[in-house]
Amino acid sequence: MDKARQVARLERRLKHIIAESIQQENYEKALAGINACAQLLYLWNQKYIDEELERYIEEISKKVVQINLGQDTDRNTDTDRNTVLFYDGFGLDTRGLALIYLKAIAQLGYKIIYLVPQKSKGGQSDIHRILDGCNVEWIYYSENSYLNRIKTITSTFDTFKPSVAFFYSMPDDVAAAVAFFAYAGLMTRFQINLTDHAYWLGTNIFDFCIEFRDYGASISYYYRGIPREKLIKLPYYPYYDKEKNFEGFPFESKNKKIIFSGGALYKTLGDSENTYYKVLDQLLTSNSDVIFLYAGSGDSTELDKMATKFSQRVYHVNERKDLYQVMQRCTFYLNTYPMLGGLMTQYAVAAGKVPLTMVRKGDVAEGILIEQEKREIEYFDSDSLIQDANKLLNDEEYLHDRECKLIGSIISEKEFKEELQSIIRKNNTKYTIRLKKYDVNEFAKEYKQRFDYDSVISGCIAKKCNLVLIYVFPKLFIKKIIKKIIKKIIKKLEEVFIWGKR
The missing domain is CATH 3.40.50.2000 (Glycogen Phosphorylase B;)
Structure with missing residues (x-):
């Protein structure tokens, strides 16, 4: 069976599991199914939006999210204009864009509510150093349960009442998508589109999409169906520490x-x-x-x-x-x-x-x-x-x-900060978006050629956060467990061998 048919068959199966789980009110299983399907579509990357998954997010959000922010009151009087929530699904330190956004928001004088995975605790030394002394609340969420993560995100919204929320995450982050969807009309929600070249989940969970270039804006407009008025352009700059010591090369570099x-x-x-x-x-x-x-x-x-x-x-x-x-x-x-x-x-x-x-x-x-x-x-x-x-x-x-x-x-750091302030206050920047319909067929072909079905399905489904799917895909989980055990045994044998030689 060719790759396209294999992917289509698995996609249909996962969507059947999602629909059935929603009907049975087993939302944890439905969320796991959406996560697995979204990661599959991201790695396959033959389309940029899936309307069915977007509808499932909306349906689950309406069923599981209980908002205590005051939907019937004007959002400007119910939320804190000086509080900005930044949801970071990556939880990295200097890699990506979280650091430069957080630094700018802090320098602009806002209180930051920083939502980040529990696994990142102790691993963001540069972000901690840069935000030291700033008005920041660090909220760590567990990734073991989708429903618990949704609850953490929504309770954070309700407790701190931010007027602005940034969504910065991975293409398959279903829990955050469900939570953000629920707060439409209660605050201004910005999506930071880091993965502008590929499929991602959640085209209906934000008020504005921040694009760093015209290419991403064009893909969002022509292929994701995001309205022009929702697109904002803000280039980024790379963060680096000029004072960091050079750690050397693994070779002699003189005269090379x-x-x-x-x-x-x-x-x-x-x-x-x-x-x-x-x-x-x-x-x-x-x-x-x-x-x-x-x-x-x-x-x-x-x-x-x-x-x-x-x-x-x-x-x-x-x-x-x-x-x-x-x-x-x-x-x-x-x-x-x-x-x-x-x-x-x-x-x-x-x-x-x-x-x-x-x-x-x-x-x-x-x-x-x-x-x-x-x-x-x-x-x-x-x-x-x-x-x-x-x-x-x-x-x-x-x-x-x-x-x-x-x-x-x-873009300079100063200019980035000024334009981010314009986004927060006026929902725009000085950068003009030039839309153009790109031919993405060749790019999609390369994804297809690189795609390894057997390794992909294991990575999409057989993971800790999707353990609820073990009864549906037992072989995938068993194979992964066996591989982990073998890897541990080999590592142990290598250690014994090394110590034996000493």
Whole structure:
């Protein structure tokens, strides 16, 4: 059976489980089904909205959410104009956009109610440091039960009565979607659209959608059906600590030129030509004094092949806390392909390094930088990228000229804060949205090609938060449990072996 039929069959089965569970008032099971189905659609990414799942969210929200905020009173007198709720479903520290939003909101003088997963406790040192001394309430929620998470979110709304709420989360966050839907008309709800290139749940849970570029706004308008008047554009900037110490390279860098790349490794896989690695192969072959460093996790099969072929010239490390300092020390940044990294592109520019980016016409690369077309970072075929990369590696004056063209391509921290204030007060910014209908077929094909059905269904369904589905999908849960046990045994044996050798 081909992938499309497998996905369609599983989608139908999950929706049947959802509908049946709602009818039986087993809402925890229904929510688990929505979560699994949403994650499936996100990973498959052949559409940007699913009306059935949106209706299920609305139906469950009306059944399970009890609001004590005062729906019959005017929201301006019932909510606190100086209180802003920020729901963060990721719970990361410097990765993503939470830190720059929280920093700006705090500097603008608002009281922040910060809702974040329990697992993040103790793991957000930079956010804690930046918000130290600010008016912030930290609310941690458990992820063990969808209904309990909904209750935590809604009770937080009711207790603190924010006039503004930001929704910043993963594409499958059904609990927060159900909670946010219920507060329509009671406060102004903003969705921060980080995942603008892919499917996500909850197109009806916000009053305004904050897009960081025209591409995302266009996808939201043409493919998600979000009205133009609900779209607001606000570019972001990469947070970094200039004072952070450089942690070093896993190689001797003296008299070497360094090509740096990074992000989730799946972004380098998926096109039939294996273009990313062919480009890298040619650059390393043509320049014997070049070392390649990749920072990120995932399937490293192709990268390992390169490391074998170019011994002691290809290195793979985990994500770096000193990313800005690493960028500063490279010759240029090679963007991932066929999926680029938007935030990594901005990190490169912030460090003054050219982010070489191969794209197709009208691809998701557009709009990462301000006036991006003037920055000369895009290439529409691998030959032109390789030719220019070789010149950058061997002509210092040319490299400097190209780096100078990057000046002014990222929004400043001050401007970001001012425009965020405009969003909170007036629901707009100075940035004009230019809508354009993109052809997303080629992009969808790459998702389809990369899609591994067997591994995906386990990741979507057989997880702790969806344990209520174990009786429906027992084999998936059993397989996952067995894999975990085997992994633990292997780890234990490795430890015994290492200690035995000592």
